[in-house]
Amino acid sequence: MKLLVKNIKKLVQIEDMPKTWVAGSDMKELPSIDDAYLYIYDGLFADFGPMSSCPDHPDAEVVDATGCMVFPSFCDSHTHLVYAGSREIEYVDKIRGLSYEEIAKRGGGILNSAERLRAASEDELFESAMERINEIVSLGTGAVEVKSGYGLSTESELKMLRVIRRIRSESPITVKSTFLGAHAVPMEYRGRQSEYVDLIVKEMIPQVAAENLADYIDVFCDKGFFTVEETERMLEAAAKYGLRPKIHANELALSGGIQLGVKHSALSVDHLEFTGEEEIASLLDSTTMATLLPGAAFFLGMDYPPARKMIDAGLPVALASDYNPGSSPSGDMKFILSLACVKMRMVPEEAINAATINSAYAMGLSGTHGSISRGKIANFFITKPIPSYEYMPYAYTQKLVDRVFLNGKRI
Numbered sequence: 001m002k003l004l005v006k007n008i009k010k011l012v013q014i015e016d017m018p019k020t021w022v023a024g025s026d027m028k029e030l031p032s033i034d035d036a037y038l039y040i041y042d043g044l045f046a047d048f049g050p051m052s053s054c055p056d057h058p059d060a061e062v063v064d065a066t067g068c069m070v071f072p073s074f075c076d077s078h079t080h081l082v083y084a085g086s087r088e089i090e091y092v093d094k095i096r097g098l099s100y101e102e103i104a105k106r107g108g109g110i111l112n113s114a115e116r117l118r119a120a121s122e123d124e125l126f127e128s129a130m131e132r133i134n135e136i137v138s139l140g141t142g143a144v145e146v147k148s149g150y151g152l153s154t155e156s157e158l159k160m161l162r163v164i165r166r167i168r169s170e171s172p173i174t175v176k177s178t179f180l181g182a183h184a185v186p187m188e189y190r191g192r193q194s195e196y197v198d199l200i201v202k203e204m205i206p207q208v209a210a211e212n213l214a215d216y217i218d219v220f221c222d223k224g225f226f227t228v229e230e231t232e233r234m235l236e237a238a239a240k241y242g243l244r245p246k247i248h249a250n251e252l253a254l255s256g257g258i259q260l261g262v263k264h265s266a267l268s269v270d271h272l273e274f275t276g277e278e279e280i281a282s283l284l285d286s287t288t289m290a291t292l293l294p295g296a297a298f299f300l301g302m303d304y305p306p307a308r309k310m311i312d313a314g315l316p317v318a319l320a321s322d323y324n325p326g327s328s329p330s331g332d333m334k335f336i337l338s339l340a341c342v343k344m345r346m347v348p349e350e351a352i353n354a355a356t357i358n359s360a361y362a363m364g365l366s367g368t369h370g371s372i373s374r375g376k377i378a379n380f381f382i383t384k385p386i387p388s389y390e391y392m393p394y395a396y397t398q399k400l401v402d403r404v405f406l407n408g409k410r411i
Protein backbone atom coordinates (compact mmCIF):
# COMPACT_ATOMS: atom_id res chain seq x y z
CA MET A 1 0.00 0.00 0.00
CA LYS A 2 1.45 3.35 -1.09
CA LEU A 3 0.09 6.73 -0.13
CA LEU A 4 1.33 10.19 -1.03
CA VAL A 5 0.02 13.19 0.91
CA LYS A 6 0.74 16.35 -1.10
CA ASN A 7 0.56 20.11 -0.61
CA ILE A 8 0.69 19.92 3.18
CA LYS A 9 0.63 23.45 4.55
CA LYS A 10 2.87 22.36 7.43
CA LEU A 11 4.21 18.91 8.29
CA VAL A 12 4.53 19.05 12.06
CA GLN A 13 6.90 17.15 14.36
CA ILE A 14 9.30 15.65 11.85
CA GLU A 15 12.30 13.74 13.13
CA ASP A 16 15.43 13.06 11.07
CA MET A 17 17.60 11.63 13.84
CA PRO A 18 15.82 9.37 16.35
CA LYS A 19 15.34 11.00 19.74
CA THR A 20 14.31 9.37 22.98
CA TRP A 21 12.45 12.42 24.22
CA VAL A 22 12.63 16.20 24.20
CA ALA A 23 13.58 17.94 27.46
CA GLY A 24 13.84 21.40 29.00
CA SER A 25 14.35 24.32 26.63
CA ASP A 26 14.40 21.94 23.63
CA MET A 27 10.68 21.42 24.19
CA LYS A 28 10.12 24.86 22.61
CA GLU A 29 11.38 23.47 19.27
CA LEU A 30 8.86 21.76 17.02
CA PRO A 31 10.65 20.67 13.83
CA SER A 32 8.31 21.19 10.86
CA ILE A 33 8.38 21.64 7.08
CA ASP A 34 6.22 24.17 5.21
CA ASP A 35 4.60 23.17 1.90
CA ALA A 36 5.51 19.51 2.30
CA TYR A 37 4.78 16.01 1.07
CA LEU A 38 4.62 12.78 3.05
CA TYR A 39 5.02 9.32 1.52
CA ILE A 40 3.79 6.17 3.24
CA TYR A 41 4.75 2.65 2.21
CA ASP A 42 3.43 -0.53 3.78
CA GLY A 43 1.95 1.23 6.80
CA LEU A 44 5.16 3.09 7.66
CA PHE A 45 6.41 6.62 7.05
CA ALA A 46 8.85 6.16 4.17
CA ASP A 47 9.79 9.68 3.13
CA PHE A 48 8.92 13.36 3.52
CA GLY A 49 10.25 16.73 2.44
CA PRO A 50 9.35 19.98 0.72
CA MET A 51 6.92 19.84 -2.23
CA SER A 52 9.66 21.30 -4.42
CA SER A 53 11.46 17.94 -4.19
CA CYS A 54 8.41 15.66 -4.14
CA PRO A 55 9.31 12.49 -6.07
CA ASP A 56 6.97 10.85 -8.56
CA HIS A 57 5.09 7.90 -7.13
CA PRO A 58 2.83 7.01 -10.07
CA ASP A 59 1.35 3.94 -8.36
CA ALA A 60 0.56 5.67 -5.03
CA GLU A 61 -2.87 6.81 -3.89
CA VAL A 62 -2.68 10.62 -3.67
CA VAL A 63 -4.27 12.69 -0.91
CA ASP A 64 -4.39 16.46 -1.30
CA ALA A 65 -3.87 18.44 1.94
CA THR A 66 -3.95 21.99 0.57
CA GLY A 67 -4.40 24.46 3.45
CA CYS A 68 -4.19 21.69 6.04
CA MET A 69 -1.50 20.53 8.44
CA VAL A 70 -0.30 17.01 9.18
CA PHE A 71 0.51 15.90 12.73
CA PRO A 72 1.72 12.54 14.04
CA SER A 73 -1.14 10.99 16.02
CA PHE A 74 -1.32 11.86 19.68
CA CYS A 75 0.02 9.25 22.09
CA ASP A 76 -2.21 9.02 25.16
CA SER A 77 -0.01 7.28 27.71
CA HIS A 78 -2.44 7.19 30.67
CA THR A 79 -6.10 6.15 30.49
CA HIS A 80 -8.64 4.03 32.36
CA LEU A 81 -11.05 3.77 29.46
CA VAL A 82 -12.41 0.31 30.24
CA TYR A 83 -15.21 1.01 32.71
CA ALA A 84 -18.90 0.46 33.32
CA GLY A 85 -21.38 3.27 33.88
CA SER A 86 -20.63 6.89 34.65
CA ARG A 87 -20.23 8.98 37.82
CA GLU A 88 -22.04 12.26 37.16
CA ILE A 89 -23.73 12.20 40.57
CA GLU A 90 -20.30 12.37 42.26
CA TYR A 91 -19.49 15.20 39.88
CA VAL A 92 -22.43 17.08 41.36
CA ASP A 93 -21.30 16.13 44.90
CA LYS A 94 -17.94 17.69 44.08
CA ILE A 95 -19.58 20.86 42.83
CA ARG A 96 -21.46 20.98 46.14
CA GLY A 97 -18.15 20.84 48.02
CA LEU A 98 -17.17 17.23 48.75
CA SER A 99 -13.51 16.40 48.06
CA TYR A 100 -12.21 13.49 45.95
CA GLU A 101 -10.92 11.83 49.13
CA GLU A 102 -14.22 12.32 51.01
CA ILE A 103 -16.15 10.72 48.17
CA ALA A 104 -13.66 7.82 48.12
CA LYS A 105 -13.95 7.32 51.91
CA ARG A 106 -17.70 6.80 51.79
CA GLY A 107 -17.41 4.10 49.11
CA GLY A 108 -17.79 6.33 46.07
CA GLY A 109 -15.07 7.03 43.55
CA ILE A 110 -13.04 4.06 42.38
CA LEU A 111 -15.10 1.66 44.53
CA ASN A 112 -18.30 2.84 42.87
CA SER A 113 -16.78 2.02 39.47
CA ALA A 114 -15.52 -1.33 40.84
CA GLU A 115 -19.03 -2.36 41.86
CA ARG A 116 -20.39 -1.61 38.40
CA LEU A 117 -17.49 -3.23 36.61
CA ARG A 118 -17.84 -6.46 38.55
CA ALA A 119 -21.49 -6.66 37.44
CA ALA A 120 -20.67 -6.10 33.75
CA SER A 121 -19.82 -8.89 31.32
CA GLU A 122 -16.62 -8.95 29.33
CA ASP A 123 -18.62 -8.32 26.14
CA GLU A 124 -20.42 -5.30 27.61
CA LEU A 125 -17.13 -3.82 28.78
CA PHE A 126 -15.57 -4.44 25.39
CA GLU A 127 -18.44 -2.77 23.50
CA SER A 128 -18.44 0.37 25.65
CA ALA A 129 -14.64 0.62 25.63
CA MET A 130 -14.61 0.29 21.83
CA GLU A 131 -16.99 3.25 21.58
CA ARG A 132 -14.45 5.29 23.56
CA ILE A 133 -11.61 3.96 21.43
CA ASN A 134 -13.42 4.96 18.23
CA GLU A 135 -14.11 8.38 19.73
CA ILE A 136 -10.46 9.05 20.65
CA VAL A 137 -9.27 7.78 17.27
CA SER A 138 -11.54 10.35 15.60
CA LEU A 139 -9.97 12.98 17.89
CA GLY A 140 -6.45 12.17 16.67
CA THR A 141 -5.10 9.59 19.12
CA GLY A 142 -3.09 6.80 17.50
CA ALA A 143 -1.63 5.02 20.53
CA VAL A 144 -3.22 4.55 23.92
CA GLU A 145 -2.27 2.99 27.24
CA VAL A 146 -5.19 1.42 29.09
CA LYS A 147 -5.15 0.36 32.75
CA SER A 148 -7.11 -2.18 34.73
CA GLY A 149 -7.94 -1.07 38.27
CA TYR A 150 -11.73 -1.14 38.53
CA GLY A 151 -11.83 -4.90 39.13
CA LEU A 152 -10.00 -5.05 42.48
CA SER A 153 -10.36 -8.85 42.65
CA THR A 154 -8.31 -11.38 40.75
CA GLU A 155 -11.24 -12.41 38.58
CA SER A 156 -12.35 -8.89 37.70
CA GLU A 157 -8.84 -7.50 37.17
CA LEU A 158 -8.17 -10.35 34.73
CA LYS A 159 -11.51 -9.63 33.06
CA MET A 160 -10.47 -6.00 32.47
CA LEU A 161 -7.07 -6.99 31.14
CA ARG A 162 -8.66 -9.46 28.71
CA VAL A 163 -10.88 -6.66 27.44
CA ILE A 164 -7.77 -4.55 26.85
CA ARG A 165 -6.16 -7.46 25.01
CA ARG A 166 -9.25 -7.77 22.81
CA ILE A 167 -9.17 -4.04 22.01
CA ARG A 168 -5.55 -4.47 21.00
CA SER A 169 -6.37 -7.28 18.61
CA GLU A 170 -9.56 -5.80 17.13
CA SER A 171 -8.72 -2.10 16.76
CA PRO A 172 -6.08 -0.54 14.49
CA ILE A 173 -4.94 1.79 17.31
CA THR A 174 -1.72 0.79 19.11
CA VAL A 175 -2.55 -0.33 22.67
CA LYS A 176 -0.38 -0.81 25.78
CA SER A 177 -1.82 -2.55 28.82
CA THR A 178 -1.15 -1.79 32.50
CA PHE A 179 -2.11 -3.84 35.54
CA LEU A 180 -3.45 -1.54 38.28
CA GLY A 181 -4.81 -3.94 40.90
CA ALA A 182 -3.56 -1.45 43.52
CA HIS A 183 -5.91 1.34 42.48
CA ALA A 184 -7.87 1.24 45.75
CA VAL A 185 -8.56 -1.19 48.59
CA PRO A 186 -11.85 -2.97 47.79
CA MET A 187 -14.73 -2.91 50.33
CA GLU A 188 -14.23 -6.54 51.37
CA TYR A 189 -10.63 -5.75 52.41
CA ARG A 190 -11.46 -2.56 54.36
CA GLY A 191 -9.22 -2.48 57.44
CA ARG A 192 -7.12 -5.32 55.98
CA GLN A 193 -5.10 -3.35 53.43
CA SER A 194 -1.93 -5.43 53.88
CA GLU A 195 -3.90 -8.60 53.07
CA TYR A 196 -5.06 -6.99 49.84
CA VAL A 197 -1.43 -6.17 49.00
CA ASP A 198 -0.63 -9.85 49.71
CA LEU A 199 -3.34 -10.88 47.27
CA ILE A 200 -1.84 -8.65 44.59
CA VAL A 201 1.68 -9.92 45.22
CA LYS A 202 0.92 -13.61 45.61
CA GLU A 203 -2.02 -14.14 43.28
CA MET A 204 -2.77 -11.29 40.90
CA ILE A 205 0.72 -10.45 39.63
CA PRO A 206 1.66 -14.11 38.93
CA GLN A 207 -1.62 -14.71 37.08
CA VAL A 208 -1.37 -11.50 35.05
CA ALA A 209 2.15 -12.50 34.07
CA ALA A 210 1.20 -16.12 33.33
CA GLU A 211 -1.41 -14.96 30.83
CA ASN A 212 0.92 -12.23 29.54
CA LEU A 213 -1.86 -9.69 30.03
CA ALA A 214 0.10 -6.56 30.92
CA ASP A 215 3.05 -4.53 29.71
CA TYR A 216 3.36 -2.49 32.91
CA ILE A 217 2.43 -2.39 36.61
CA ASP A 218 0.80 0.65 38.20
CA VAL A 219 0.04 1.52 41.84
CA PHE A 220 -1.90 4.52 43.19
CA CYS A 221 0.89 5.53 45.59
CA ASP A 222 -0.64 8.45 47.45
CA LYS A 223 -2.15 9.72 50.68
CA GLY A 224 -5.19 7.62 51.57
CA PHE A 225 -4.38 4.91 49.00
CA PHE A 226 -1.13 2.84 48.99
CA THR A 227 1.96 3.71 51.01
CA VAL A 228 5.52 3.88 49.67
CA GLU A 229 6.33 0.61 51.50
CA GLU A 230 3.32 -1.21 50.07
CA THR A 231 4.04 0.16 46.61
CA GLU A 232 7.64 -0.99 46.82
CA ARG A 233 6.54 -4.52 47.72
CA MET A 234 4.28 -4.68 44.70
CA LEU A 235 6.87 -3.19 42.33
CA GLU A 236 9.47 -5.69 43.51
CA ALA A 237 7.08 -8.59 42.99
CA ALA A 238 6.20 -7.33 39.50
CA ALA A 239 9.85 -6.81 38.57
CA LYS A 240 10.40 -10.57 38.90
CA TYR A 241 8.03 -10.95 35.95
CA GLY A 242 9.57 -8.12 33.93
CA LEU A 243 6.71 -5.66 34.55
CA ARG A 244 8.13 -2.14 34.59
CA PRO A 245 6.31 0.45 36.73
CA LYS A 246 4.25 3.40 35.51
CA ILE A 247 2.79 4.77 38.72
CA HIS A 248 0.19 7.24 39.97
CA ALA A 249 2.15 9.57 42.25
CA ASN A 250 1.77 12.84 44.15
CA GLU A 251 -1.77 13.67 43.05
CA LEU A 252 -3.00 14.26 46.59
CA ALA A 253 0.17 14.93 48.63
CA LEU A 254 3.97 14.95 48.64
CA SER A 255 3.72 11.19 49.02
CA GLY A 256 7.22 10.03 48.10
CA GLY A 257 5.80 8.31 45.03
CA ILE A 258 7.96 10.24 42.57
CA GLN A 259 11.21 9.28 44.32
CA LEU A 260 10.05 5.68 44.61
CA GLY A 261 9.22 5.57 40.90
CA VAL A 262 12.67 6.89 40.04
CA LYS A 263 14.28 4.36 42.38
CA HIS A 264 12.53 1.54 40.53
CA SER A 265 13.25 2.97 37.05
CA ALA A 266 9.58 3.58 36.40
CA LEU A 267 8.88 4.40 32.77
CA SER A 268 6.70 7.24 34.01
CA VAL A 269 5.32 8.81 37.16
CA ASP A 270 1.93 10.35 36.52
CA HIS A 271 -0.23 13.19 37.95
CA LEU A 272 2.44 15.08 40.00
CA GLU A 273 0.16 17.88 41.20
CA PHE A 274 2.31 17.90 44.38
CA THR A 275 5.85 18.29 43.08
CA GLY A 276 8.56 20.29 44.86
CA GLU A 277 12.28 20.88 44.39
CA GLU A 278 13.25 17.46 45.79
CA GLU A 279 10.91 15.65 43.42
CA ILE A 280 12.24 17.59 40.45
CA ALA A 281 15.81 16.87 41.52
CA SER A 282 15.09 13.15 41.69
CA LEU A 283 13.60 13.13 38.20
CA LEU A 284 16.59 14.91 36.65
CA ASP A 285 19.09 12.32 35.39
CA SER A 286 16.49 9.55 35.60
CA THR A 287 14.87 7.52 32.83
CA THR A 288 11.40 8.26 34.25
CA MET A 289 9.01 10.51 32.32
CA ALA A 290 7.05 13.09 34.29
CA THR A 291 3.53 12.68 32.93
CA LEU A 292 0.99 15.41 33.60
CA LEU A 293 -2.77 14.92 33.46
CA PRO A 294 -4.31 18.41 33.43
CA GLY A 295 -7.74 16.99 32.57
CA ALA A 296 -7.96 15.59 36.11
CA ALA A 297 -6.96 18.86 37.82
CA PHE A 298 -9.47 20.68 35.60
CA PHE A 299 -12.34 18.31 36.29
CA LEU A 300 -11.67 17.96 40.03
CA GLY A 301 -11.03 21.70 40.42
CA MET A 302 -7.62 21.04 41.95
CA ASP A 303 -4.20 22.65 41.55
CA TYR A 304 -2.28 21.88 38.37
CA PRO A 305 1.18 20.30 38.38
CA PRO A 306 4.04 22.83 38.16
CA ALA A 307 4.86 22.14 34.50
CA ARG A 308 6.70 25.42 34.03
CA LYS A 309 9.07 24.70 36.93
CA MET A 310 9.72 21.19 35.67
CA ILE A 311 10.52 22.22 32.09
CA ASP A 312 12.57 25.21 33.21
CA ALA A 313 14.60 22.85 35.42
CA GLY A 314 15.44 20.82 32.31
CA LEU A 315 12.96 17.95 32.60
CA PRO A 316 11.00 16.37 29.77
CA VAL A 317 7.26 16.22 30.46
CA ALA A 318 4.52 14.21 28.77
CA LEU A 319 0.80 14.89 28.64
CA ALA A 320 -2.01 12.34 28.76
CA SER A 321 -5.80 12.46 29.10
CA ASP A 322 -6.35 10.17 32.13
CA TYR A 323 -9.68 9.27 30.44
CA ASN A 324 -11.78 7.74 33.26
CA PRO A 325 -15.30 8.08 34.71
CA GLY A 326 -14.29 9.78 37.96
CA SER A 327 -11.62 12.41 37.47
CA SER A 328 -11.39 12.99 33.73
CA PRO A 329 -14.30 11.79 31.60
CA SER A 330 -12.72 12.85 28.32
CA GLY A 331 -10.04 11.46 26.04
CA ASP A 332 -9.74 14.58 23.90
CA MET A 333 -5.98 15.19 23.60
CA LYS A 334 -6.51 18.48 21.76
CA PHE A 335 -8.34 19.80 24.83
CA ILE A 336 -5.42 18.54 26.94
CA LEU A 337 -3.13 20.72 24.78
CA SER A 338 -5.37 23.72 25.53
CA LEU A 339 -5.34 23.02 29.29
CA ALA A 340 -1.56 22.62 29.25
CA CYS A 341 -1.17 25.99 27.56
CA VAL A 342 -3.79 27.97 29.48
CA LYS A 343 -3.47 26.40 32.92
CA MET A 344 0.16 25.25 33.07
CA ARG A 345 1.67 27.99 30.88
CA MET A 346 3.22 25.58 28.43
CA VAL A 347 3.71 27.10 24.98
CA PRO A 348 2.04 25.21 22.10
CA GLU A 349 5.34 23.68 20.93
CA GLU A 350 5.97 22.28 24.42
CA ALA A 351 2.44 20.92 24.66
CA ILE A 352 2.63 19.24 21.24
CA ASN A 353 6.01 17.67 22.08
CA ALA A 354 4.56 16.48 25.38
CA ALA A 355 1.54 14.87 23.68
CA THR A 356 3.52 13.18 20.90
CA ILE A 357 7.19 12.25 21.25
CA ASN A 358 7.35 12.42 25.06
CA SER A 359 4.09 10.57 25.60
CA ALA A 360 5.31 7.91 23.14
CA TYR A 361 8.30 7.42 25.46
CA ALA A 362 5.98 7.21 28.49
CA MET A 363 4.32 4.15 26.96
CA GLY A 364 7.45 2.50 25.59
CA LEU A 365 6.78 3.50 21.99
CA SER A 366 9.41 6.10 21.20
CA GLY A 367 10.97 3.88 18.51
CA THR A 368 7.73 3.56 16.57
CA HIS A 369 5.37 6.44 17.40
CA GLY A 370 5.25 10.09 18.38
CA SER A 371 6.82 11.74 15.36
CA ILE A 372 6.90 11.76 11.56
CA SER A 373 10.06 9.77 11.11
CA ARG A 374 11.19 7.34 8.40
CA GLY A 375 10.37 3.78 9.50
CA LYS A 376 7.87 4.73 12.20
CA ILE A 377 4.25 3.51 12.11
CA ALA A 378 2.21 5.80 9.84
CA ASN A 379 -0.31 6.98 12.44
CA PHE A 380 -1.17 10.60 11.66
CA PHE A 381 -3.98 13.04 11.05
CA ILE A 382 -4.71 15.83 8.61
CA THR A 383 -6.28 18.91 10.18
CA LYS A 384 -9.04 21.06 8.78
CA PRO A 385 -7.61 24.19 7.11
CA ILE A 386 -5.95 26.12 9.95
CA PRO A 387 -3.74 29.23 10.01
CA SER A 388 -1.00 27.88 12.29
CA TYR A 389 -0.27 24.99 14.66
CA GLU A 390 -0.84 27.37 17.57
CA TYR A 391 -4.47 27.39 16.42
CA MET A 392 -4.85 23.78 17.67
CA PRO A 393 -4.76 24.59 21.42
CA TYR A 394 -6.21 28.07 20.82
CA ALA A 395 -9.48 26.96 19.21
CA TYR A 396 -10.22 24.78 22.18
CA THR A 397 -13.67 23.48 21.31
CA GLN A 398 -13.38 23.30 17.52
CA LYS A 399 -13.01 19.86 16.00
CA LEU A 400 -9.92 20.41 13.87
CA VAL A 401 -8.75 16.80 13.43
CA ASP A 402 -10.24 15.96 10.05
CA ARG A 403 -8.80 12.91 8.26
CA VAL A 404 -7.29 10.17 10.46
CA PHE A 405 -4.83 7.49 9.27
CA LEU A 406 -3.64 4.51 11.28
CA ASN A 407 -0.98 2.15 9.87
CA GLY A 408 -1.19 4.25 6.70
CA LYS A 409 -4.90 3.52 6.21
CA ARG A 410 -7.70 6.07 6.33
CA ILE A 411 -10.07 5.43 9.24
Ligand SMILES: N=CN[C@@H](CCC(=O)O)C(=O)O
Pocket residue numbers: 080109110113220248251296322324325326327328
Ligand atom coordinates in the same frame (compact mmCIF):
# COMPACT_ATOMS: atom_id res chain seq x y z
N1 LIG B 1 -6.13 8.97 40.79
C1 LIG B 1 -6.34 7.80 40.60
N2 LIG B 1 -6.97 7.21 39.57
C2 LIG B 1 -7.68 7.92 38.54
C3 LIG B 1 -9.05 8.25 38.95
C4 LIG B 1 -9.89 7.09 38.94
C5 LIG B 1 -11.30 7.33 39.35
O1 LIG B 1 -11.62 8.30 40.06
O2 LIG B 1 -12.12 6.50 38.93
C6 LIG B 1 -6.87 9.11 38.06
O3 LIG B 1 -5.78 8.90 37.57
O4 LIG B 1 -7.33 10.25 38.14
Ligand SMILES: [Zn+2]
Pocket residue numbers: 078079080248322
Ligand atom coordinates in the same frame (compact mmCIF):
# COMPACT_ATOMS: atom_id res chain seq x y z
ZN1 LIG C 1 -5.05 7.59 36.31
